[in-house]
Amino acid sequence: MSPFGNIRDRGAGTVEKKRGICVDLDVNGIHFSYGGSPILKGVSLKVGAGEIMGVLGPNGSGKTTFIKCINRILTPSQGEVLLDSRDASDISSGELAKMIGYVPQNASYDYTAPNVYEVVMMGRCPHSMGWQSSKADDDAVWTCLEKLDVDHLATKDFSKLSSGQSQRVLIARALAQEASVLLLDEPTSNLDVKYQLEVMDTVKGLAESEGNIVCAILHDMDTAMRYCDKVVMLENGEITAAGPTVEVLTPENIERTYGVKAAVEFIHGRCRVMIL
Amino acid sequence: MFSKDIGDLTEREKVVRLFARRVIFIIAMLVVVASLAAFSMTLGAAKISAADAYKGLINALFPDAFDITDRTVRIMVNLRSPRVLMAAAAGASLAMGGAITQAILKNSLATPYTLGVSAGAGFGACLAILMGVSITAGTIGIITNAFIFSMIPVAVVIVASRFRTMSPMAMILCGVAISYIFGASNTLFQYFGDDASVKSVVFWTVGDLNNVSLWNLSYVGPVMTAVFIAGMLMAKRINVLGMGDDTAKSLGVNVERIRMTGLILSCLLTATVVCFTGTIGFICLLSPQISKVFVGSDMRYLLPSSALVGACLLLIADMGSRMLMSPVMLPVGAITALVGGPAFIMLLFSRRKNMTGIRV
Ligand SMILES: Nc1ncnc2c1ncn2[C@@H]1O[C@H](COP(=O)(O)OP(=O)(O)OP(=O)(O)O)[C@@H](O)[C@H]1O
Ligand SMILES: [Mg+2]
Numbered sequence: 001m002s003p004f005g006n007i008r009d010r011g012a013g014t015v016e017k018k019r020g021i022c023v024d025l026d027v028n029g030i031h032f033s034y035g036g037s038p039i040l041k042g043v044s045l046k047v048g049a050g051e052i053m054g055v056l057g058p059n060g061s062g063k064t065t066f067i068k069c070i071n072r073i074l075t076p077s078q079g080e081v082l083l084d085s086r087d088a089s090d091i092s093s094g095e096l097a098k099m100i101g102y103v104p105q106n107a108s109y110d111y112t113a114p115n116v117y118e119v120v121m122m123g124r125c126p127h128s129m130g131w132q133s134s135k136a137d138d139d140a141v142w143t144c145l146e147k148l149d150v151d152h153l154a155t156k157d158f159s160k161l162s163s164g165q166s167q168r169v170l171i172a173r174a175l176a177q178e179a180s181v182l183l184l185d186e187p188t189s190n191l192d193v194k195y196q197l198e199v200m201d202t203v204k205g206l207a208e209s210e211g212n213i214v215c216a217i218l219h220d221m222d223t224a225m226r227y228c229d230k231v232v233m234l235e236n237g238e239i240t241a242a243g244p245t246v247e248v249l250t251p252e253n254i255e256r257t258y259g260v261k262a263a264v265e266f267i268h269g270r271c272r273v274m275i276l
Numbered sequence: 277m278f279s280k281d282i283g284d285l286t287e288r289e290k291v292v293r294l295f296a297r298r299v300i301f302i303i304a305m306l307v308v309v310a311s312l313a314a315f316s317m318t319l320g321a322a323k324i325s326a327a328d329a330y331k332g333l334i335n336a337l338f339p340d341a342f343d344i345t346d347r348t349v350r351i352m353v354n355l356r357s358p359r360v361l362m363a364a365a366a367g368a369s370l371a372m373g374g375a376i377t378q379a380i381l382k383n384s385l386a387t388p389y390t391l392g393v394s395a396g397a398g399f400g401a402c403l404a405i406l407m408g409v410s411i412t413a414g415t416i417g418i419i420t421n422a423f424i425f426s427m428i429p430v431a432v433v434i435v436a437s438r439f440r441t442m443s444p445m446a447m448i449l450c451g452v453a454i455s456y457i458f459g460a461s462n463t464l465f466q467y468f469g470d471d472a473s474v475k476s477v478v479f480w481t482v483g484d485l486n487n488v489s490l491w492n493l494s495y496v497g498p499v500m501t502a503v504f505i506a507g508m509l510m511a512k513r514i515n516v517l518g519m520g521d522d523t524a525k526s527l528g529v530n531v532e533r534i535r536m537t538g539l540i541l542s543c544l545l546t547a548t549v550v551c552f553t554g555t556i557g558f559i560c561l562l563s564p565q566i567s568k569v570f571v572g573s574d575m576r577y578l579l580p581s582s583a584l585v586g587a588c589l590l591l592i593a594d595m596g597s598r599m600l601m602s603p604v605m606l607p608v609g610a611i612t613a614l615v616g617g618p619a620f621i622m623l624l625f626s627r628r629k630n631m632t633g634i635r636v
Pocket of ligand 2: 063064065105185
């Protein structure tokens with residue numbers, strides 16, 4: 001049964017290890033609880049350079065919590081996060097921010113009202129904490145603004161953008177971090193069809209050309225099928241299925257996890273997930 | 277560069293222009309503050325002409341440069357220049373304290389005053405004046421007491437956060453609670469104090485520039501400069517903090533450390549001013565808000581412009597307090613609160629929505 005085989009022949013090993021770039025993310029047995037009952041009960045995954053890992057699961061299953069444990073926004077009570085076999089807890093937060101870029105699920109701006117340019121410039125923070133921003137920072141910011149097609153919003157107030165616009169700005173900020181690991185928390189949830197494809201194409205392009213490691217929380221299974229090399233299914237803080245996308249996103253797994261009937265079919269050159 | 281119509285500008289040019297506007301605002305405010313200070317030097321109860329006033333100042337630095345009476349020189353050195361310089365320095369310091377606290381606690385109401393600095397200082401002064409409890413006697417004793425007690429609320433916050441992580445709101449509420457405790461104790465002491473001392477306590481709690489002297493500035497000046505430099509170095513991190521603690525952490529900012537450092541620095545600066553001048557209200561609340569309208573919320577620009585706006589406001593208030601009922605000098609703290617209150621309400625209701633400064 002191998003119509004599925006041909007979409008996975010792109011080897012992750014082709015990407016050479018560059019200096020200072022992380023090529024291997026290894027998460028082992030993460031446990032976490034917000035004080036009360038446990039939210040994560042021993043979650044593990046392994047992603048290599050150039051791979052896109054999809055994290056799927058129902059609402060409240062702990063996906064966001066898990067991603068936050070990877071870049072130590074939250075500190076797991078047990079388990080370890082290894083970046084090229086270095087324990088993340090031994091890496092200073094400044095250095096970690098150079099290695100891991102993060103797109104939060106929701107845009108949050110608590111008090112200040114920066115404009116779009118300033119928000120993306122914040123992504124340069126890990127590289128230049130000093131007072132002034134350099135020309136190189138400025139160029140990097142404009143490159144990312146253009147990549148995400150938000151350069152025309154540069155002077156607009158960030159708090160006054162539409163959800164989709166602000167989501168693209170946050171992705172631009174994460175790209176401006178120039179980190180080799182990208183953690184994306186539902187990066188396409190507010191985007192229209194065109195931008196869903198464009199954003200995911202950009203991410204995939206980065207993974208292929210730069211060898212970035214991508215971990216993306218996705219709700220749309222067809223997007224996962226289209227872009228992810230591997231997928232994990234998270235349910236109640238436990239991984240219920242993991243492996244190559246086509247092996248995990250089966251009608252049985254989908255029905256068991258979400259309780260909806262789905263079909264996976266090979267049409268127009270790739271596998272597609274259809275909710276019935 | 278400014279002749280082009282906004283519609284013709286590319287996005288890059290717009291951004292450059294935006295930053296240029298901020299720098300221009302800061303330079304303009306520098307000029308305004310300098311002119312106000314210079315003008316303020318010529319005002320006063322003593323009849324001294326403007327030219328003589330400046331000659332007196334120059335003579336103080338280079339004796340015998342001009343032919344001016346000793347009395348003029350003494351008035352300029354002992355009365356006017358301390359007052360004017362302190363008005364500028366205190367205004368700038370209070371405003372910077374406000375700007376930093378508001379940003380790190382992400383709340384427009386959060387100022388060193390709401391955190392209990394002023395109530396602490398008032399209590400410390402009250403202890404010295406009414407109870408005679410102080411390290412040394414006299415004015416110095418009152419000042420040291422005010423300083424020590426004004427740092428107590430922030431000390432409590434620091435100790436508490438050793439045991440559990442405190443949210444910004446918890447810190448604010450903690451400060452407010454301590455303010456009430458100090459305030460109530462103050463009232464109780466006054467209840468039992470004699471008339472003369474009570475009057476001096478009340479007088480002390482309303483901020484006032486009548487009793488400042490030049491040596492006060494040798495404390496305020498260095499602390500102000502140090503906090504300004506530290507604030508500018510932390511500015512980018514403070515900006516990131518405004519996007520939420522999670523985002524700040526993911527961008528490599530040590531959230532707890534920045535928040536604590538900012539809190540300590542702004543309270544220290546405010547305490548240094550308050551122990552010499554008493555509680556001068558509203559500068560710390562108003563200046564950052566006014567500046568925001570012009571330079572946005574980027575701390576790298578907000579901090580210097582708040583400082584300058586604060587200096588400007590207090591210089592004006594001080595001139596008002598001297599001239600309104602001349603030769604009676606009103607306490608400047610009363611003026612700032614009386615004028616600052618309505619001004620703040622106006623700002624609240626008419627706040628220009630476009631904070632970025634470019635009208636598109
Ligand atoms: N700050 C918090 N304090 C306490 N409990 C929390 C907190 N944040 C999340 N939780 C709980 O942890 C569980 C997992 O939340 P999480 O945000 O990781 O879910 P998720 O998988 O990302 O869901 P969604 O698909 O809705 O984004 C939920 O039950 C939630 O109620
Ligand atoms: Mg989530």
